[in-house]
Amino acid sequence: xxxxxxxxxxxxxxxxxxxxxxxxxxxxxxxxxxxxxxxxxxxxxxxxxxxxxxxxxxxxxxxxxxxxxx
Amino acid sequence: xxxxxxxxxxxxxxxxxxxxxxxxxxxxxxxxxxxxxxxxxxxxxxxxxxxxxxxxxxxxxxxxxxxxxxxxxxxxxxxxxxxxxxxxxxxxxxxxxxxxxxxxxxxxxxxxxxxxxxxxxxxxxxxxxxxxxxxxxxxxxxxxxxxxxxxxxxxxxxxxxxxxxxxxxxxxxxxxxxxxxxxxxxxxxxxxxxxxxxxxxxxxxxxxxxxxxxxxxxxxxxxxxxxxxxxxxxxxxxxxxxxxxxxxxxxxxxxxxxxxxxxxxxxxxxxxxxxxxxxxxxxxxxxxxxxxxxxxxxxxxxxxxxxxxxxxxxxxxxxxxxxxxxxxxxxxxxxxxxxxxxxxxxxxxxxxxxxxxxxxxxxxxxxxxxxxxxxxxxxxxxxxxxxxxxxxxxxxxxxxxxxxxxxxxxxxxxxxxxxxxxxx
Numbered sequence: 001x002x003x004x005x006x007x008x009x010x011x012x013x014x015x016x017x018x019x020x021x022x023x024x025x026x027x028x029x030x031x032x033x034x035x036x037x038x039x040x041x042x043x044x045x046x047x048x049x050x051x052x053x054x055x056x057x058x059x060x061x062x063x064x065x066x067x068x069x070x
Numbered sequence: 071x072x073x074x075x076x077x078x079x080x081x082x083x084x085x086x087x088x089x090x091x092x093x094x095x096x097x098x099x100x101x102x103x104x105x106x107x108x109x110x111x112x113x114x115x116x117x118x119x120x121x122x123x124x125x126x127x128x129x130x131x132x133x134x135x136x137x138x139x140x141x142x143x144x145x146x147x148x149x150x151x152x153x154x155x156x157x158x159x160x161x162x163x164x165x166x167x168x169x170x171x172x173x174x175x176x177x178x179x180x181x182x183x184x185x186x187x188x189x190x191x192x193x194x195x196x197x198x199x200x201x202x203x204x205x206x207x208x209x210x211x212x213x214x215x216x217x218x219x220x221x222x223x224x225x226x227x228x229x230x231x232x233x234x235x236x237x238x239x240x241x242x243x244x245x246x247x248x249x250x251x252x253x254x255x256x257x258x259x260x261x262x263x264x265x266x267x268x269x270x271x272x273x274x275x276x277x278x279x280x281x282x283x284x285x286x287x288x289x290x291x292x293x294x295x296x297x298x299x300x301x302x303x304x305x306x307x308x309x310x311x312x313x314x315x316x317x318x319x320x321x322x323x324x325x326x327x328x329x330x331x332x333x334x335x336x337x338x339x340x341x342x343x344x345x346x347x348x349x350x351x352x353x354x355x356x357x358x359x360x361x362x363x364x365x366x367x368x369x370x371x372x373x374x375x376x377x378x379x380x381x382x383x384x385x386x387x388x389x390x391x392x393x394x395x396x397x398x399x400x401x402x403x404x405x406x407x408x409x410x411x412x413x414x415x416x417x418x419x420x421x422x423x424x425x426x427x428x429x430x431x432x433x434x435x436x437x438x439x440x441x442x443x444x445x446x447x448x449x450x451x452x453x454x455x456x457x458x459x460x461x462x463x464x465x466x467x468x469x470x471x472x473x474x475x476x477x478x479x480x481x482x483x484x485x486x487x488x489x490x491x492x493x494x
Contacts, residue, residue: 037442
């Protein structure tokens with residue numbers, strides 16, 4: 001069993017600052033209004049520590065890295 | 071429409087929920103008991119409650135608010151929880167096209183309260199709250215007072231007037247309204263509860279009315295109406311270009327054309343139907359009329375009965391203009407919490423309005439935005455809006471083509487579907 005990590009956005013907390021897409025373009029893009037679209041919710045192992053760091057940096061604490069076994 | 075503005079006379083089947091006598095007023099407790107008998111108690115030890123929930127499961131009762139989730143699953147989850155939950159009967163009915171919950175609450179409030187109290191006993195809840203649309207609030211309050219005076223219920227029943235607005239009826243918004251008087255979704259399923267808050271069973275009022283009858287008559291009685299996959303009766307609201315718009319009780323599986331016959335038939339040649347409400351699916355009338363009105367029957371159209379709404383758009387009306395109106399209404403109804411919903415729906419509505427007005431609406435961009443907003447709100451408001459608008463782009467293709475050349479097939483311009491006054 002491998003540990004999996006999922007990247008999610010709390011859409012109510014998010015106000016579209018866009019830092020996540022700047023720092024993590026591999027997984028996050030922006031829609032036409034500057035709100036993040038998670039292009040790959042399943043975070044690959046090689047990006048896990050980066051994703052965790054970016055989640056901590058989100059000024060609205062809207063980006064979350066959720067760990068789940070699966 | 072207001073409750074009872076149409077004729078609530080079920081013809082398709084012997085009514086189970088709606089009163090079997092004509093009239094507009096509420097059935098009093100005495101009349102209610104004369105028709106349905108006393109509410110059997112549902113409290114008791116764990117095994118007894120599990121057995122009764124098993125009856126709900128065997129009946130195959132599903133949520134009648136539109137999502138169709140199995141009721142027994144919710145009951146079981148909450149009955150097994152550590153904290154005593156609360157039961158909330160959702161009679162908010164924020165959908166302007168729907169009248170069934172208002173009619174049900176106004177005419178047979180005791181059946182809904184029976185169901186809410188039964189659900190409270192099954193889950194060990196400490197309270198049953200009925201959240202009623204303003205148009206039905208007085209009737210439900212009077213019924214609750216009548217029961218209190220008669221000492222009829224062991225579980226406290228509270229009646230709360232619902233907030234206005236389309237998103238106020240979303241389950242998490244109803245819970246938030248009940249607890250904090252904020253009518254906006256939270257994105258958190260009510261059954262989970264939250265810090266300092268009890269978990270809640272939020273269940274549509276029609277579902278609870280069915281539950282009240284299943285507790286009286288059992289699963290096989292419930293299944294003696296409807297189809298094996300979609301048992302029981304269901305309330306539907308028929309509106310638009312039909313002769314007698316209103317609320318009817320039907321058995322799932324009857325043909326869509328039969329539904330329209332119940333409402334006196336089309337008042338004008340039908341062009342398209344909006345099936346399932348403002349989060350529903352547009353279909354060309356010719357494609358839909360012969361299909362059974364059930365989830366299975368409507369699936370070729372990508373449509374679902376939802377909360378039982380069928381709106382008939384006459385062929386003399388422009389489907390694109392009607393869609394632009396609806397989309398603008400839904401965009402304005404956003405709770406305003408999530409960026410993609412606030413900005414995305416507004417952009418989609420603006421582009422559809424441009425196309426409807428014969429301007430250079432960019433439909434390709436609209437398609438992209440419909441994809442972009444889907445799944446990106448805390449609730450399903452953007453998803454439902456995108457579903458409806460997306461189906462319009464398929465069904466009204468010819469009309470979009472005409473508009474791009476500055477023409478329109480419509481001979482009348484007035485909107486058909488009801489839209490409340492928009493807040494400025």
